[in-house]
Amino acid sequence: MRDKLEVHLHTNDSCNLKCIHCYNESGEKPICNMPESSRLLELIKYFCAEYEAEIHLEGGEIFLRTDLLRQMNCLPTEILQCLTITTNGTICTDDSEIIEMLCRIHALRVSVEGHTDEQQRTVRGITLDKVVKNALFYMESGIPVWLRLTMTNLNAEHLLDETLPYYMRKGFHRFQVYEFQPVGRGERYGDLLTVEDTLFFSFLEKLVMWKKENREDDLQLKIMLPAARREAVLSYKSQLKSNRLTVSEIATENGISIHADGSVFLCPWDNEENHCILNVYKNGMGHMEDRLKQGELKHSCYYCSAVSIVC
Ligand SMILES: C[S@@+](CC[C@H](N)C(=O)[O-])C[C@H]1O[C@@H](n2cnc3c(N)ncnc32)[C@H](O)[C@@H]1O
Secondary structure, eight states, rough: OEEEEEEEOOOSSSSSOOOTTTTOOOOSSSSSOOHHHHHHEEEEEEHHHHSSEEEEOOOOGGOOOOOHHHHHHGSSSHHHHEEEEEEEEEOOOOOHHHHHHHSSSEEEEEEEEEEEEHHHHHHHOOHHHHHHHHHHHHHHTTOOEHHHHHHEESSSTTIIIHHHHHHHHHHHOEEEEEEOOOGGGGGGGGOOOOOOOOHHHHHHHHHOOGGGGGSSOEEEEEEEGGGHHHHHHTTTHHHHHHHOEEEEOOOOOOOEOOTTEEEEEEEEEEOOOOOEEEHHHHOOHHHHHHHHSSOOOOOOOOOSSEEEOOO
């Protein structure tokens, strides 16, 4: 049996936005690395051949790399099914090869920061209209679209009673919510964005009360929270369960994060140069293979998701 491996693979540092919470500090790095498409495809094929891989392709903004997206259409569906792609949704393409490829991936996550222009503008510097229009276009094209929300102190209060219903009325039914972590550029905005404990507890209370009739049968909601929230969430486990919400502790799995310059880290949130375990583009694939086979790749820290609530 092959080992499980979660891979965060950064395809570029360039981004057309400069979101204040960006853990990757995309769009303002001194050098914008852009690995060749062939190298990225080689990595994807390698991980899928050697591991039971779950690969997250994250930019910068991957839709600035239409060359890569087009070439990915050559990958077989069983490989594409291991891929989750995250985009800021500002760039729309109707290129048939890209659409065909996106229809075969596991998930296309489109990031939004709430349901109001003010929420979106504060974090992402843009309004929502184009992003929502593009996300709907992708969904109507048969692509498995999930809306990816970062829960912050600015949107937690009305996430359940306003934000989700707003998007459900527009036809979206798959949502992933991750709590904001003060990492990268986000560290500078921790005071503004970090969810206060009282607000988090009231979010849990609302989740318990969240009426069944508010939900459509095909609604899929996944809330991912770090270890600091474990105790609070577990204390609500039975109440959440009776409201058809499943609480699970997330086992520490093997994982790596490959930055656009090729540096490999164990933690997707980690940007500390001295924590880099190797550089796949400088040291070569063979070196990476040896290192991964020898090494302990299990990791968990303050920022990693440790508990999930799923509907
Ligand atoms: C780094 S972004 C890159 C992908 C794409 N450019 C985008 O904007 O979605 C990947 C996801 O991480 C989220 N994210 C960025 N910084 C974060 C932070 N400090 N805490 C939690 N989520 C964060 C973004 O909202 C986005 O959904």
